[in-house]
Amino acid sequence: MTQLTSVQLIEAALWRELGSNEPQSADVLHQALADAVSRWLLIRSESPDIDALKFVCRVKANIDRPEPFLAVSNCGWSGTKAEGQPNSRESIPARD
Secondary structure, eight states, X not given: OOOOOHHHHHHHHHHHHHTOOSOOOHHHXXXXXXXXXXXXXXXXXXXXXXXXXXXXXXXXXXXXXXXXXXXXXTTOOOSOOXXXXXXXXXXXXXXX
């Protein structure tokens, strides 16, 4: 079985959140990500409102300095979007 990258795991979680294999708009995928992160914070955090703000600040900081996230790394992702991304499921390999 092939080990999924962190990006592929997140994408798989989004498709599961949506309950659909059909192509979706970026807005729909962003909402699914927000829903999944919100649910996780509500379950796992003692102060989800503060942790949500910290999370957004960390995401913004990462976007401002993207180099570590766009380089080839141990997660096996080169930072290049697959054709049709973010609205298709093409980059998630089938399970063996």
